[in-house]
Amino acid sequence: MTDHAVRPARARDLPLIAAIEDSGIGMFEKVLGDLTGDALASPAPSGQQRMSEPGFLLVAGDPAIGFAHVVDLESHAHLAQISVHPDHGRRGVGSALLEAAAERAALKGHGSLTLTTYADLPWNGPFYARHGFVEVAADEPMTAAQLAISEDEERLGLSRHGPRAWMRRPLRAHRSTAELTAFLPTLDDAPRDVGVLRTVVRRPAVGEREVLEVGHLDVADGLVGDTWRSRGSRRMPDGAAHPDMQLNLMSHRLVEFVAQDPDREVLAGDQMFLDLDLSHANLPAWSELHIGGPEGAVVVVTDQPHNGCAKFIARYGKDAMAFVNGDEGKPRRLRGLCAKVVRPGPVRPGDEVVVVRPTT
Helix, strand or coil, X not given: CCCCCEEECCHHHHHHHHHHHHCCHHHHHHHHCCCCCCHHHCCCCCHHHHHCCCEEEEEECCCCCEXXXXXXXXXXEEEEEEEECHHHCCCCHHHHHHHHHHHHHHHCCXXXXXXXXXXXXXXXXXXXXXXXXXXXXXXXXXXXXXXXXXXXXXXXXXXXXXXXXXXXEECCCCCCHHHHHHCHHHHHCCCXXXXXXXXXXECCCCCCCEECCCEEEECCCEECCCCHHHHCCCCCCCCCCCHHHCEEEEEHHHHHHHHCCHHHHHHXXXXXXXXXXXXCCCCCCCCEEEECCCCCEEEEECCCCCCCCHHHHHHHCXXXXXXHCCCCHHHHCCCCEEEEEXXXXXXXXXXXXEEECCCC
């Protein structure tokens, strides 16, 4: 008897992975016809290749008869492949792998699991829909990693066999529009003139976050050790870092509410979270924020917009992104604001933040 329990892949499983995936070509050919020379029939990546990517590889059975490969993207988890050998099909193995993959991704802290698939093939789109995946709207913004995946599929010509779809399964409950609306009085009650710095976060590399006990602000580099300069900006003609976007500041009240977990607050990607009214009315462009006393660091609010994006959807939900970018969120700068350092110095959670508004 073969044990179909799902478990992390081991070294002995890796030589079986490509063969399991390749064994499924016959299912596609029954529907799509001869796939000789087609990208769908290309040799599958080896188990070693899949295991080397950031993420995890699960198998069912011993010896393995199916696998699920999940990769870690910057903003969420992505199901790169799930395959079950046809000899073991229609026995719940694929469902078991899918549920185990979702559970493990959630345990790793991901807020959602995405995949790309054929929308109409019964063991593709409809199968995933039965397991809580919803098709992503065509006009929804995508991360750079998602765009790269779609571009690769287009290059391979996968869409010639039918429409491809992005699908997403939330792995944790996100705040609804009604909940966000009800929370507005709490946000509007934030201090206006003297606030508090709650969290300082450095981004040492793409997808990495480091919460600091002491951060150091520098006129040239922004938050020392952060990747602001190397990330660049599409708003600059040469793609260089935008000088008026050194820092992203966000309401701590808002991120605490949408994250629902202290460990997920830093995923917003901002470097500083403040208990302060960040609205346009309270902080017009070029207002100064004096942090840590009269001799402390000073940052100035710039006129560059800071909007919710595809990563914000993946981390906190579509309702949250629509809300922070909508009629209630925009005037309040609920997604946050851009700032730059005008006086260097150390900054610490708990520091007082004093507002000095422009006089003209």
